[in-house]
Amino acid sequence: MNYAELTGYIAMTLLVISFIPKQVTSIRIINLVACIFFVIYGILLGVLWPVIISNGLVGLVQLYHLLRRTKKLSE
Template sequence: MNTEITTYVGYSASLFIVLSFILKDVRKIRVVNMIGCICFVIYGIFNGMLWPVIIPNGLICFIQIYYLILDKKN
């Protein structure tokens, strides 16, 4: 991936994470945070396999998916 595009993916990831702290609805927080985590995973992969970025954000993404599915069942 182009270095410039990778940089924009990283900035958008940061933007989504910050936006998730502004929201009040828990479901929206989880969705926006998950989008940010996915962007960070993409950023980590295309920026040279940055495992300290990929692993925690991948785990957080799965946690958000788990709670979104759990919330939908209830």
């Protein structure tokens, strides 16, 4: 098993695990990490733009909501 394949399996596992918690914050954090791994996976496989772009955008959405939630909690 090479690094690209291992990265893909880690990303897939984190994606599935992200749907288990009931707390939205936990879901978003785990999903964000999965998206990061999928972006790395897309790069390692020779720049697969659909994988990189889709997971990059989903990761940005998750990050936006996490930062927004953090800002609301600090007010």
